[in-house]
Amino acid sequence: MVRARPKGPREGGQQGEDGERRTSLVDDAYAAMRANIRDATFAPGYQASEQEIALRLGMSRTPVHEAAIRLQEDGLVRVLPRKGILILALAPDDVREIYDVIIAIEGRAAELVAALPEAGRAAAAEDLDAHTTRMEEAYARQDLPAWGGADAAFHAALIEHARNGRMSRIVQTVNDQSHRARMLTLNLRRGLDASIAEHREIAHAIRSGDPGATLDAARRHRLRARDELLPLLASYGLKHL
Amino acid sequence: MVRARPKGPREGGQQGEDGERRTSLVDDAYAAMRANIRDATFAPGYQASEQEIALRLGMSRTPVHEAAIRLQEDGLVRVLPRKGILILALAPDDVREIYDVIIAIEGRAAELVAALPEAGRAAAAEDLDAHTTRMEEAYARQDLPAWGGADAAFHAALIEHARNGRMSRIVQTVNDQSHRARMLTLNLRRGLDASIAEHREIAHAIRSGDPGATLDAARRHRLRARDELLPLLASYGLKHL
DNA sequence: GCATTCCAGCTTGCATGGAAGATAGCGCTC
DNA sequence: GAGCGCTATCTTCCATGCAAGCTGGAATGC
Numbered sequence: 351m352v353r354a355r356p357k358g359p360r361e362g363g364q365q366g367e368d369g370e371r372r373t374s375l376v377d378d379a380y381a382a383m384r385a386n387i388r389d390a391t392f393a394p395g396y397q398a399s400e401q402e403i404a405l406r407l408g409m410s411r412t413p414v415h416e417a418a419i420r421l422q423e424d425g426l427v428r429v430l431p432r433k434g435i436l437i438l439a440l441a442p443d444d445v446r447e448i449y450d451v452i453i454a455i456e457g458r459a460a461e462l463v464a465a466l467p468e469a470g471r472a473a474a475a476e477d478l479d480a481h482t483t484r485m486e487e488a489y490a491r492q493d494l495p496a497w498g499g500a501d502a503a504f505h506a507a508l509i510e511h512a513r514n515g516r517m518s519r520i521v522q523t524v525n526d527q528s529h530r531a532r533m534l535t536l537n538l539r540r541g542l543d544a545s546i547a548e549h550r551e552i553a554h555a556i557r558s559g560d561p562g563a564t565l566d567a568a569r570r571h572r573l574r575a576r577d578e579l580l581p582l583l584a585s586y587g588l589k590h591l
Numbered sequence: 592m593v594r595a596r597p598k599g600p601r602e603g604g605q606q607g608e609d610g611e612r613r614t615s616l617v618d619d620a621y622a623a624m625r626a627n628i629r630d631a632t633f634a635p636g637y638q639a640s641e642q643e644i645a646l647r648l649g650m651s652r653t654p655v656h657e658a659a660i661r662l663q664e665d666g667l668v669r670v671l672p673r674k675g676i677l678i679l680a681l682a683p684d685d686v687r688e689i690y691d692v693i694i695a696i697e698g699r700a701a702e703l704v705a706a707l708p709e710a711g712r713a714a715a716a717e718d719l720d721a722h723t724t725r726m727e728e729a730y731a732r733q734d735l736p737a738w739g740g741a742d743a744a745f746h747a748a749l750i751e752h753a754r755n756g757r758m759s760r761i762v763q764t765v766n767d768q769s770h771r772a773r774m775l776t777l778n779l780r781r782g783l784d785a786s787i788a789e790h791r792e793i794a795h796a797i798r799s800g801d802p803g804a805t806l807d808a809a810r811r812h813r814l815r816a817r818d819e820l821l822p823l824l825a826s827y828g829l830k831h832l
Numbered sequence: 833g834c835a836t837t838c839c840a841g842c843t844t845g846c847a848t849g850g851a852a853g854a855t856a857g858c859g860c861t862c
Numbered sequence: 863g864a865g866c867g868c869t870a871t872c873t874t875c876c877a878t879g880c881a882a883g884c885t886g887g888a889a890t891g892c
Contacts, residue, residue: 374672374875374876375875375876376660376875376876399842399843399844400843400844401842401843401844409876409877410876410877410878411844411876411877411878412875412876412877412878413875413876413877415657415844415845416656416657416660419617419657419660419661420660420661420664423661423664423665424664425757429844430843430844431615431843431844431845431883431884432842432843432844432845432882432883432884433843433844433883433884433885434843434844447755447756447757447758448757450699450703450753450755450758451696451699451755451757451758451761453699454695454696454698454699454700454758455692455695455696457695457699458691458692458694458695458698459695462691512691514688514691514692515688516666516688516689516691516692516765517688517691517692517695520692520761524757615845615846616845616846617845617846640872640873640874641873641874642872642873642874650846650847651846651847651848652846652847652848652874653845653846653847653848654845654846654847656874656875670874671873671874672853672854672873672874672875673852673853673854673855673872673873673874673875674853674854674855674872674873674874675872675873675874
């Protein structure tokens with residue numbers, strides 16, 4: 351029985367008041383299962399038993415069970431009483447729901463950033479422009495993974511500058527849920543240059559301190575992305591992913 | 592809680608569709624603790640031990656522990672390693688965060704309802720107007736609790752008609768968090784008639800199928816409520832509640 | 833051959849005990 | 863009296879045992 355794994359800091363906690371957090375087996379199990387779900391080691395529809403996962407992670411059933419409860423709360427799995435842990439699939443309707451949540455939260459977040467005092471706005475716009483520049487460079491190289499990473503960083507930074515822990519957490523949760531869909535559709539997307547232009551527009555609206563224009567730009571950006579993605583999913587007949 | 596059930600990977604089709612789920616001790620503990628937090632039986636700042644709660648609920652420590660994990664995920668408590676369960680208090684800054692989440696989500700939900708086909712819009716508007724009428728009646732009687740109940744029902748119906756389970760869940764979560772603050776400030780609120788008028792305006796915009804106007808009306812309603820509530824909390828010097 | 837019953841083996845739900853960490857209070861030293 | 867260290871005790875964390883529910887398939891009756 352191998353124990354004593356060194357463990358990195360836990361991600362996702364928004365109440366950063368205590369600097370040091372001790373690792374627990376439950377946290378390990380949560381992080382490991384979440385990572386496995388993200389990279390599709392646990393494919394959607396796969397039904398695992400807690401015993402089996404516990405064995406694989408080298409711990410007993412208890413921490414796995416408790417981690418599964420957290421994952422269920424996050425909407426990533428479903429714990430079926432006396433049957434096992436079911437990795438949830440994502441239907442197109444789920445994608446629609448997720449986009450509406452993003453449109454709502456990110457729009458408001460962008461508006462809040464644009465309403466910051468001048469120094470905060472400038473710092474935020476600079477951050478955002480840096481990420482957009484990375485996207486341009488990746489686009490020039492036709493480096494899709496880098497483009498996706500910079501795009502994700504842009505949106506993460508946008509939320510972060512709004513300084514609202516609850517919003518951060520909500521976005522994190524739905525991003526986890528839709529991570530696989532994003533990876534899958536990255537290769538199919540068309541409007542990469544449109545995204546870049548829209549990002550510039552958002553940053554510009556923030557810099558000039560116009561909350562209304564910022565809200566509008568952020569919304570249009572996400573609406574366009576959604577209207578580009580949903581037909582794509584439909585045309586490929588992807589019922590679940 | 593209510594999640595769209597993804598189609599099972601097996602084609603058995605004999606799966607019982609009964610929504611009746613037998614109660615488990617974990618669910619009991621979760622519901623009991625959540626109720627106790629809502630009605631301030633567990634006051635904020637109170638630090639309980641799992642053992643003690645288990646004793647009070649007549650079960651062992653395990654289900655209490657697992658319910659505590661869910662409550663922590665909901666942001667209602669904090670599990671302090673080897674110290675106990677801390678009932679979280681709500682700072683004014685939390686209220687601000689919560690309002691921004693509500694402004695974002697409810698605004699988008701209202702917009703979605705206004706974009707429904709005509710029959711759906713009419714049904715939604717009728718529902719909403721019924722709740723508003725109940726608010727008017729309660730207002731005439733100076734029945735504050737009834738007014739608060741009808742107001743909550745209006746907003747719940749608004750979200751529900753948007754048919755987005757994730758939005759419902761998000762709103763439910765933040766409402767749980769701010770329930771105590773709402774109860775506390777219900778007696779202090781002034782703009783009851785303004786709320787009623789704004790509710791009428793939202794329902795009207797939905798009925799006429801104008802998403803832009805609906806979004807705007809819903810946002811202004813919540814913004815006004817926030818700008819009324821926050822100074823109230825500040826003036827009473829409520830650091831936590 | 834077909835339907836039905838029953839049972840063995842799987843699963844989780846929950847209780848409980850041991851271990852380790854945190855804390856408060858006491859006694860000791862200076 | 864002040865500071866320090868030790869220990870008793872309280873707490874959660876995790877492993878494990880037992881019980882109960884579900885499922886699939888074998889055995890049985892027709």
